[in-house]
Amino acid sequence: MPVPADRHFFIDPRRCIGCQSCVHACSECDTHKGHSMIHLEYVGRGDSPQTVPTICMHCDSPTCAEVCPADAIKRTEDGVVQSARKARCIACSNCVLACPFGVPKMNVGFELMMKCDMCYDRTSVGLKPMCATVCPSQALCFGTEEEIRTLRPRSTFVHAFRFGQQTISTKVRVMVPKESEVLSLDVTAALNEEEAKDPMAAMFTEGNP
Amino acid sequence: MGCGLLATGILGGLILVGSRRLSHLDAALVAYTFATLFATFGIAYRYAMWLQRPPTAMLWRRGWQVFLRPRALLRNLALLGHRLLVVFALNRFIWxxxxxxxxxxxLIMAGTVLAVLITFPLVFGWIHFEAAAGEHGRYVTYVFGFPTLAFHVDSLLAGLVFHGLSWASLLVIAGVMLAMxxxxxxxxxxxxxxxxxxxxxxxxLFSISVTGLMLVVSYEWMRGYAYEFLSILHAVTVITALLWLxxxxxxxxxxxxxxxxxAFYKDxxxxxxxxxxxxxxxxxxxxMHVEDLxxxxxxxxxxxxxxxRADHYQRVCPRCRRSLLALAQGRCFGGGAEEV
Known part of the structure; x- marks a missing residue:
């Protein structure tokens, strides 16, 4: 069964308290038993305790699938980008390096790419993903657009992201303030602002072509 | 299309040569031969199309380049032997x-490989058996028309060879049961x-194996009961699988x-x-991987x-990409994520 069309994933990294509940709950998912697919990281450990949980954004035109030489990554009709098909994945890591959100993981022993599939065993039967079920601050929230508007009246959401000249639209939504009126998040702008703040940063890139 | 025709032509030529101009081709197996020729065309055609996808073409080119590098060739050949054993023969990564x-x-792989090694040479006329002249009950195996191994019809070897497809079927059925x-x-x-x-x-796979075993049961223990029907049924299952390959x-x-x-590209x-x-x-x-991507x-x-900062987003590591999304969201709220 497909994931219901009116239910969406909403993520709000600002609400994340770094409790790791999502990380542990993720490994309970039946589609990747015992393996957590969530990345939970500090944004800048030296400056702040801010953490960010990363789940698959389920792109409408997934770069990971396009760069896969074995054609192992498929997007189902409900917009969920599934983990690599076990019979096809050749463990080349193209997807791991190409994903603009840094999502897929390479399981070297299994010679298999594994990633968040929005807990397809649960969402395809009307349940919430494991991470959204346990997240105490609801940084990871799964529900309808009406529900999220009621819960977060001062926020809205975007599902388009800019990386340089490339715009990627996704099934998963990210919360932004209502008054900001942004239609898409410029992800790489943060990269440029960091450089402006830190002239030493340019030194890092000198060795890179 | 050209690749498909070329592969089919090569196989057709090998069938002509191996069966000594079709003189050893078993007429009862001709349908299998034509289905195999069609499958060969389809596989070669799809493979050629698959190789044209940019990521596949890149991996194909780079894979051969790094494998054939003169300085690494000996090590690569040794690694190839090791990988053929642990990855392909033993399926370590799947265990x-x-x-x-x-x-x-x-089990499915072992049974299928065994069946393929027996069936295709028989279907192409590359292998056939003849009674040895003047020796009752003794058979000679001919490969590409040349006499090779000889054995008595009641020997253990004969039992293993003549029932090879039965052993293959049992392996496949066990594997299918586990998978199901x-x-x-x-x-x-x-x-x-x-x-x-x-x-x-x-x-x-299950239907091929079961109908194959039913043929054995029919001629071994049921005096050929419904043998013709079963042989047609078995042919239908095998040809369907070949056409679907x-x-x-x-x-x-x-x-x-x-x-x-x-694997060699990563090395x-x-x-x-x-x-x-x-x-x-x-x-x-x-x-190399980043530039290729x-x-x-x-x-x-x-x-x-x-x-x-860099000429391409591919030069930012996956970990930093994850942080950048949070920072970008934080900017909308009037600061970096850490400031909110």
């Missing part, structure tokens, strides 16, 4: 995923499996060797220069080029 999954795949058990019980399988992709190949899950058999190319990448992240400065992948993404029409 690691789960014991039941490994057992199911290995998992597909009918596991919740992940229930959520993800598709009839055409996951059940149909198992049903085809280029289109369905079985095509992974021909894609899987790309895993070797990927070469680890020994070569590493790319450092344009944000954090840490090494995160081989520079930039080229592949451009060919696919992606425009991840950057104006500042």
């Amino acid at each position: 690691r995923r789960h014991v039941a999954r490994g057992a199911a795949h290995w 058990r998992r597909r009918m019980r596991d919740r992940d399988a229930a959520a993800l499996q598709r009839f055409g992709e996951d059940f149909l190949p198992l049903m085809l 280029p289109f369905g899950k079985f095509f992974h058999i021909f894609q899987r060797p790309a895993q070797l190319g990927a 070469a990448g680890e020994r070569g220069e590493q790319a450092r992240c344009a944000r954090c400065g840490e090494p995160y992948a081989s520079l 930039i080229e592949v993404e451009r060919k696919l029409g992606y425009r991840y080029e950057l104006a500042q």
